[in-house]
Amino acid sequence: MEYRFLPKKGIAPFVTGLLKDFKVYGPVEKDGFPMYGEITSPKDIHLSHAPTHLSPKQFLFPPKETILRFKNGAKPALEPVIEAHNQALFGIHSCDIHAIKLLDRVFSYGPRDVNYLKRRDKTVIIGIDCVPDKYCFCKSVNTMTVDSGFDLFLHDVGSGFVVEVGTQTGKNLLYKNAKTKKATMKEIKKIKEIRDKKAEMFVTKLNAEASTLPLIYSGSYNSPVWEKIGKICYGCGSCNNVCPTCYCFDVRDEIKTNLTEGERFRVWDACTLEDFAKVAGGHNFRKTRAERLRHRFNRKFQYLADKFGGLFCVGCGRCIRTCLVNINIAEVTNELIEEANKDRS
Amino acid sequence: MKNRHKPKVAFFSFTCCEGCQLQVLSCEDELPDVLSLVDIVNFREAIDEKRDDYDIAFIEGSISRQHEINEIKKIREKAKVVVALGACSATGGLNCLKNRFPMEEVQRVVYGDKAKKYKHLDTIPARPIDAVIPVDYYIHGCPITKSEFLYVLKSLLLGKKPEIPNYPVCVDCKMEGNICVFEKGMTCVGPVTRAGCSAICVTYGCICWGCRGLIDNPNLEAHEETLKRYGLTTEGVLRSFDLYGGWRSR
Incomplete structure (x- = not known):
């Protein structure tokens, strides 16, 4: 592992260099809140270390994306559409890098999702250390640090950034666009000091080891907690849409007014919405909000963990912040942990 | 044709x-x-x-x-x-x-x-x-x-049945990348209102007034609680619901 030292004033030229080869997306401020957005100049970057309201999945798996163009009539024609451009995701937090690694696995599983994977191929990821807010609980799900899945990772050590080189691509970009020097042992040790301090900062925590959560969830199907939160849930889909690992989509067609040409596109879908599990004939196999929430929580902590071998909750806390009725995935999980402990004793 | x-x-x-x-x-x-x-x-x-x-x-x-x-x-x-x-x-x-x-x-x-x-x-x-x-x-x-x-x-x-969204404006807001109206210290009726407008009002800095009517199964009790928690009086809550929902509230 290579560590380089980049002075703070080196960030602007580095980003200017990136802009020559990539569309750059990074942390910006929107209405006074941290968000990811397109960076057209280093001035746009707002390097607060607070979590953003929406996750960076939007740049790999856009909310709406055309996947096919078609033409009806005497000579029908089909043309697949794969939109991908060179892009750099700048200032990505470790939870979100973990999330992208999970999405990589999901979209390569079974029939490969060429739209996602092509875009992913053309993406470089530059991570950055962050400071937890009151909703973050990455430490409880082992995503507070990350050792792969990025091309470069910036550790703010006060005097400047220690840049952790993750890939050869990252190294080339760094050498091309920034004047760095070899980081000293003292500077590298500072990363750990800061990390140790961060570990003490979490307000939101889970009260069980991450590895035990799939088992705890598997025993919680009939817990009263689902009815309790189902009663106050809107079924608005916000928790899904802000989640960095929710990847469900719907596919629809849109035809032009000439009724012969059109596009097929996919849009984000959300399992907490009423019509998500509605099938032909109007039947709905998850009619109630309680059933839909139980499904979503189980996807994060059990079903996908069984399938892919890792939790699909990365502890970013976005679903807690976005929920207007304060359904808190960490509190709910802690209630289930408590129920499981009671059952055992 | x-x-x-x-x-x-x-x-x-x-x-x-x-x-x-x-x-x-x-x-x-x-x-x-x-x-x-x-x-x-x-x-x-x-x-x-x-x-x-x-x-x-x-x-x-x-x-x-x-x-x-x-x-x-x-x-x-x-x-x-x-x-x-x-x-x-x-x-x-x-x-x-x-x-x-x-x-x-x-x-x-x-x-x-x-x-x-x-x-x-x-x-x-x-x-x-x-x-x-x-x-x-x-x-x-x-x-x-x-x-x-x-x-x-x-x-x-x-000869196809048009599919009109049965999900709330919150979905459109997230897809548009909007900061939630409630985060900005305002209130709206988006969480119970039928989407399909690309959240145009919120996207341009306003709030959702509910012009597209309610989704099929809105959680109105939950939204009443939310609006009160964000400082609205009972009268204020009713006014929010009634602007476009007057017929329904009769």
């Missing part, structure tokens, strides 16, 4: 500002294509011609007078398909605000003390058109969005 029978389409207007018809007319890029697919036989805001043989009737406006009830029933008898066009027609819309007052008072405020002498100034509580006749499809919004009007028309021409 050339040899096919061109469906005849009519537009009708009841109590409203006629802004939704104007939205139809402003589909300028698509209108030539639309006219090659359908014959428009009745459209007061656009053409002089008035024929009574139509297949599809787009009806704008709410029903707020006795004679409108008779008129709309005649339209229903003639049309094979009736589509409610816009908030007034689909949910009753802003017009239903008057239902909070006695009809005599409404009449007096608008037309003065002598109003009740004149039969042609009669008024009844405003209502959506489906309170009077069966409606096949709904295009929501105040005003409607052009793209949704075109989508519904195209679906009908293709």
